[in-house]
Amino acid sequence: MEKKISIQSVKDEYKSISNLGIMDYDLEIAALDEFCKKHDADERSGVKNILASAEKRKNQLEKEIERVKSMMTFENKYSDEYKFICGVDEVGRGPLAGPIVTAAVILPPGLVIPYLNDSKQVNEKRREELYDIIMDKAVAVCVGSKTEKEIDEMGIAVADSAAMRDSVLGLEPKADMVLVDAFKIPELDLKQVAIVKGDTLSVSIAAASIVAKVTRDRLMDEYDSKYPGYGFASNKGYGSAAHIAAIKEMGPCAIHRQSFIKNFV
Numbered sequence: 001m002e003k004k005i006s007i008q009s010v011k012d013e014y015k016s017i018s019n020l021g022i023m024d025y026d027l028e029i030a031a032l033d034e035f036c037k038k039h040d041a042d043e044r045s046g047v048k049n050i051l052a053s054a055e056k057r058k059n060q061l062e063k064e065i066e067r068v069k070s071m072m073t074f075e076n077k078y079s080d081e082y083k084f085i086c087g088v089d090e091v092g093r094g095p096l097a098g099p100i101v102t103a104a105v106i107l108p109p110g111l112v113i114p115y116l117n118d119s120k121q122v123n124e125k126r127r128e129e130l131y132d133i134i135m136d137k138a139v140a141v142c143v144g145s146k147t148e149k150e151i152d153e154m155g156i157a158v159a160d161s162a163a164m165r166d167s168v169l170g171l172e173p174k175a176d177m178v179l180v181d182a183f184k185i186p187e188l189d190l191k192q193v194a195i196v197k198g199d200t201l202s203v204s205i206a207a208a209s210i211v212a213k214v215t216r217d218r219l220m221d222e223y224d225s226k227y228p229g230y231g232f233a234s235n236k237g238y239g240s241a242a243h244i245a246a247i248k249e250m251g252p253c254a255i256h257r258q259s260f261i262k263n264f265v
Contacts, residue, residue, distance in 0.1 A: 007046040010039060014050050014238070022129060023137075024060055025114050032058040064114050071203045072110070074179055074193060079109055082191065084139065086175035087204025088164050091119065091212040093156055095237030096264075097230065097256045098220055099145045100160055103211035104167040106139040106175060108205055113137070116206050118199035119213035131214040134207045142170035143215050148257045155259075161186050167208075171224060181205050227253040 017035060020028045032054050039047055066178065067166060075085055085107050092100040107113075113133055115126055122130065144167030146159040164185045168175055177191045181198035198205040217236055224233035230246045230253065237243075237255075247256065247264050 002010055004042065004044075007044060007050075009045050010042075010050055014054055015194045017054075022114050023133060025065060025112070029058055029061055032061075061114070065112060068112050068114060068116055068203065071116070071201060071206065074195060074202050075107075075109065075192065075204060078177055078191075078193070082177035084171075084173055084175050085179060085204060086140070086168060086171060087198070087206070087208045088168055088185070089181045089199055089205050089209040089212055090160055090164060092210065092217045092237070093160060094239075095234065095257075096239045096260045097148065097149050097237035097244065097253070098157070098216070098223060099218040099255075100151060100163055101212045101219070101255075102144040102160070102163040102167045103208040104140075104142050104144075104164075104171050104175065104178075105134060105204055105207040105211060106141075106171060106173070107134075107207055108137065108139055111137060113203070113207070116210070117202055118206060119209040120198070122210065124217075125127045127210055127214055127217075130207075130210045134211055138207065140173055140175075141211060142167045142172075143211065144170065145216075149253050151257050152259045162196045164188075179204050179218075181209070223255055227255065 013033060015032045017028060036051055036054055039051055063259055086104045086106045088102060088104040088187060090100055090102040092098060113130065113157055115122065116130060119127055136227055144163040146163045151159045165188050168188060175190060178185065178188065179202050180192055180194050182194060182196055184192045184194045195201055195205065199209040220232045220236045231242055236244045244264055247261055252261055252265060
């Protein structure tokens with residue numbers, strides 16, 4: 001009689017498959033399918049539980065791939081007419097401190113990046129992972145920003161549009177069409193399509209939201225060391241109760257937006 005492999009060995013085999021990288025999704029799906037077929041005849045409850053997890057994982061991954069592909073509707077719609085379609089998004093309209101950061105991203109046509117989504121719907125660890133993939137795979141990426149002083153001088157809406165314009169115009173190769181979240185960018189002489197909730201409906205805008213969010217978060221982490229006491233590493237400049245209390249106690253620092261904190265000072 002053939003000796004069965006240990007349940008721990010089956011578990012280790014499954015773990016090695018699940019540790020494949022995000023961009024190895026095709027390989028992972030195929031490996032999970034083969035794994036389930038290989039151990040299907042094993043009636044031990046421990047193995048059955050592992051197989052159930054593997055099957056669930058495969059189904060979730062297949063659904064995730066389809067979700068991301070469904071976010072290519074706008075890119076696919078205009079791909080025959082435009083070669084370099086960029087998505088643009090911003091992070092930091094609402095904080096009391098720090099810059100507003102925008103990003104413009106041109107992705108290769110048809111590129112599937114699992115778990116790509118609006119940055120607010122992705123946890124920090126996954127955002128960092130997606131950021132590295134986007135920076136590696138994108139045709140072009142450009143980040144724009146406006147400082148707290150420029151926000152005070154221009155107003156947040158004008159500063160936002162200016163930073164978005166800078167990021168789009170800074171792309172190389174140049175974009176010939178722009179997909180933008182919610183509203184069109186003024187004074188930008190390019191074909192634009194504004195998409196409500198675009199960061200959940202377009203892979204290009206979602207990629208831009210990830211790049212902008214990670215870029216700004218890293219900057220606010222640096223500011224936390226430079227201006228201690230305000231909790232910038234945790235609140236990223238937003239108006240948490242602790243942050244507002246710190247402003248009232250210590251007064252504002254150099255990166256606070258004076259036009260945003262006048263009610264607290």
